[in-house]
Amino acid sequence: MKELSMHILDIATNSVRAGASQIFITVHEDIINNAFRFDIEDNGKGIPDDILRTIKDPFTTSRTLRKVGLGIPLLDENCRLCDGFLEITSLVGRGTTLKSMMVYDHIDRPPMGDIVNTMIGLMTSNENIDICYRHYYNENSFEISTKALQDELEDVPLTSINVIQWLREYLSESIDALRQ
Ligand SMILES: Nc1ncnc2c1ncn2[C@@H]1O[C@H](COP(=O)(O)OP(=O)(O)OP(=O)(O)O)[C@@H](O)[C@H]1O
Ligand SMILES: [Mg+2]
Numbered sequence: 461m462k463e464l465s466m467h468i469l470d471i472a473t474n475s476v477r478a479g480a481s482q483i484f485i486t487v488h489e490d491i492i493n494n495a496f497r498f499d500i501e502d503n504g505k506g507i508p509d510d511i512l513r514t515i516k517d518p519f520t521t522s523r524t525l526r527k528v529g530l531g532i533p534l535l536d537e538n539c540r541l542c543d544g545f546l547e548i549t550s551l552v553g554r555g556t557t558l559k560s561m562m563v564y565d566h567i568d569r570p571p572m573g574d575i576v577n578t579m580i581g582l583m584t585s586n587e588n589i590d591i592c593y594r595h596y597y598n599e600n601s602f603e604i605s606t607k608a609l610q611d612e613l614e615d616v617p618l619t620s621i622n623v624i625q626w627l628r629e630y631l632s633e634s635i636d637a638l639r640q
Contacts, residue, residue: 463573
């Protein structure tokens with residue numbers, strides 16, 4: 461079974477490929493309302509209407525090496541399987557917003573997976589993109605933005621081993637602290 465962190469990586473990779481300079485990733489573990497949601501918003505090139513209409517169909521892809529795109533159809537299927545939904549809105553030249561919801565305690569809901577390493581991978585392989593990650597657990601939340609972090613770091617690259625180590629601790633501890 462697919463993990464939620466893998467879906468997040470898939471969808472954020474679409475935003476990277478769309479040339480976004482800013483990507484907002486929000487995860488919301490809303491236990492009170494028994495909902496797991498994640499939203500990804502980018503300022504990339506947007507999705508033309510004809511593609512948007514059939515985007516949940518695996519044969520919609522701008523890939524050239526293979527003729528099917530699976531990221532969105534698989535997420536859509538998992539959302540529906542978990543009594544939720546996937547909603548995608550987009551404006552060409554402005555960007556794309558994807559909102560997904562699943563019932564939190566649904567038996568088929570995939571596990572969170574390794575969100576810490578997923579975020580580290582995304583952040584360190586896209587140094588020119590401001591990636592803003594916000595994680596909610598009920599009303600508690602924390603956020604991190606790679607642009608803000610890079611400003612603090614000045615000349616030290618995000619990819620330096622010390623920064624990666626710090627990121628790993630910061631993300632794990634912050635997520636753990638939310639659940640307290
Ligand atoms: N954020 C986005 N901005 C612009 N276009 C997008 C975005 N997300 C998806 N698309 C378009 O929708 C198509 C389908 O996306 P989907 O993730 O389902 O498949 P894929 O990315 O083509 O392949 P895969 O996810 O299997 O690697 C993409 O090929 C792309 O043309
Ligand atoms: Mg994709």
